[in-house]
Amino acid sequence: MAKIVFEGVGKTFPAKNKGRDKGPDKGEFTALDGIDLEIGAGEFVVVVGPSGCGKSTLLDLLGGLSRPTAGRILLDGEPVTGPGLDRGTVFQQYALLPWRTALGNVAFGLEATGVPRRQRTDRAREFLDIVGLAGFEDRHPHELSGGMRQRVAIARALAYDPDVLLMDEPFAALDAQTRESLQDELRRIWQRTGKTVVFITHGIEEAVYLGQKVAVMTSRPGRIKEVVPVTLGERGPGLQGEDLRSSPEFARYRHEIWTLLHDEVARAQQLEKEEATV
Template identity: 75%
Template sequence: MTASISFRGVTKTFPVRGPGGARQRTEFTAVDRVDLDVAAGEFVVLVGPSGCGKSTLLDLLGGLTRPTAGEILLNGTPVTGPGLDRSTVFQQYALLPWRTAQGNVEFGLESIGLPRRQRAARAREYLGLVGLAGFEDRHPHELSGGMKQRVAIARSLAYDPDVLLMDEPFAALDAQTRESLQDELLRIWRRTGKTVLFITHGIEEAVYLGGRVAVLTSRPGRVKAVLPIDLGSRGEAQEAQDLRSSPEFARHRHEIWSLLRDEVSRAQQLEKEAAPV
């Protein structure tokens, strides 16, 4: 089962200490009145300048924090906390170094009380899904960065969440590995039909992965535009072509950069103003 997501007027503020300490506490607004709908089984990418609240939105959807105003619905039900219907893949792999690849995938299954034999079978199944069959007994230090991220993805998928939240999962990887894992992720998404909300700073990554791309403003983050991405069918034949060099890809990339340019400049100016003299 996949899930639909709805952000309705979502605002999140954080208390900050002013120059006078606790007596001058103020509020910092990370995201402001965000409205965004994600259909069940859709792959949506969030892009925006640094500090615009992309990760805050993922934390809110993950139930790690609550909105100051507005609400987030998952299949029409308000999100009030973490749940097994959502799983997050971070930039840092967060693998347990003393566990093998299989042991890391099994870790999440232990928390839901799955019997040992079923845990082992499911871990092998999902390691195979991410292309790591034969590497079940390797420890993290024996795996490349790309392989570690594959283990993290397998761990997130193994307990069958409805929604996969991905917070710049490929940012730390080299360009070749990143592109390879982008293709792998699209293959997994097509096979599993999960609802995916993916954060990136990379415009090309956003265009390549997203069925739609939501562009956020500089702080506080608001939805500036949501753009559909039409690159045609992405079946096996299409994947053999270099989509990144196509006119359609270039058009989408230019459209997103045109929306982001002013926001990036504004974010840089805000950073300068906030920097200590």
Template identity: 80%
Template sequence: MTPSTPSAAPKLVLEQVRKDFTVKDRGGRGRGARPTAEPRATRLTALDGIDLEIAPGEFTVLVGPSGCGKSTLLDLLGGLTTPDGGRILLDGRPVTGPGLDRGIVFQQYALLPWRTAQGNVEFGLEATGVPRRERAGRAWEFLDLVGLAGFEDRHPHELSGGMRQRVAIARALAYDPDVLLMDEPFAALDAQTRESLQDELLRIWQRTGKTVVFITHGIDEAVYLGQRVAVMTSRPGRIKQIVRVELGDRTATDDPRSSPEFARHRHEIWSLLHDEVARAQQLEKEEASV
């Protein structure tokens, strides 16, 4: 389970990345306070000083407390927004916007309800200019890759939640991006389906060799999937520590979730997160009382 090549030049580089947001606050939210007539704008730093390198073919997982900027960081990697400080490089070139070298899978499937599974996968190929005669074959290939052979003609409402997410993954992979960005893609699924899709994702990653950046709130999911787990601090989000996970072949017969190594990694990450979650909760209380 080692598609990455650590000795190669990094695929992704984040150097001192900062992201700020302007938020409007009417003030006076404390008990008995009267809201001000005009909203006031305040500057909020979501991410500050993010330094991270990701090797080609590496599976990296980001975990952190709610509000630490995980999704913001993924948006920056996808080029959906731009940093206010620092820079992001992909293959040595600055990321300045969205590109076909990156595929994004969100928690919500974002499938077109009037299109079949095949049609949804083909939609991404249409946008990238793949000729009509090639689209069907590519769509079948990637639906088969995610275990949906035979479901090409089903519409989203005819598919389970897990199957819809498989379609979303197939759509992201079909135009062959170098990097796959995944923002809590399994969070809305039941536990059994989530574990099944984790196994499918590992199998797909091993077959394709894609560089994967995966966001999750689940420590077990982070340990099971990631070669490295980047633990983030409470807001403003920074990289607190990177944990290298050594579990061997996670697609072998024995489930590594029951191994002593899994328990050790899980406890290490939980310990790193424990104080950050407490700080995040305290920050929320302070902001609510202002």
């Protein structure tokens, strides 16, 4: 049985102005329409698509922050009806508490679940070590680089041991070198922990580098256009970083996904122009 199942999932929102996606009766626009997707336990699935296609909406629905208007989402065979400790989320913005140290930020989620002080401190240290921040436990967010702050956010999401890690463009605001370093770090963490990961990105290279599967979405209303399985030399220790990114296999997958996205990006841009003139 799949870990996560999207069955005919749709999501509409009230329309703020007239446009092509306005519903006939209720003044709605359709963000997602008929999403069908299965994700296995321990899989790393990346979702890519043009701006405005509903990628973040899809993640919000899986996180239980919003409810679908059609279809359903199953997690371990049970419908998702709200947030839960079985899912951890990492956003593009780090959302760290500025008055807390790195250790205190990671321990924060454990406090809310009633973990005893000594145990949560030990666990917070353990996960800061996992993300490569041993020795930085007492630093406040303003004393950390952007990449280090995002590592703290990842450690915080992992600390209470969720089954599923949801990541909404977590590296988008970082410089290229830091982004690639954290991609390597995330792959290592995923291989070590065996978490199921659903990762949203605009970056085709990031999608190919990280994903076992890449789900390509259409322009709005968002649908799953195609799911591309990615196998890159078994992703073993002998083929990492630049070696992997420069391989012929990598270039082939990148071109395949770019081809799938090209028309969708053009459609999204045309839709934006049409709506701007209405």
